[in-house]
Amino acid sequence: LSWRCGERINFFERHRPHAVWMRAEEFQRVSLKIIAEALLLCTPAYMKKVSLPLCIADEPRIASFDFSKQVTVRVSLANPGAEDLANELANSFAGLTVSTAEE
DSSP states (O other), rough: HHHHHHHTTOOOTTTTTTOOOOSHHHHHHHHHHHHHHHHHHHHHTTTTTOOOOOOOOTTTOGGGGSSSSOOOEOOOTSSHHEEEEEEHHHHHSTTTTEEEETT
């Protein structure tokens, strides 16, 4: 594709995530969105954008997830990155708090 379209269209760039195809339908959807985004970002309409908020019609949206009661995620400070990930989740979901194992 790079040869046919020239350097102007090259969605096989190293900074893009690899699209790995798996059997589970949920993972296939993620792969399809990665491929579609890479292709669309090479078109004149989207070339100046860095990313696109793509979604599949019937997939659950993160905004619709919620906990019915308060939930605490306990993380170990000995696990690098665990607290950052847990805090990111807590910022996305109402009713979720983070506590370190040392607290």
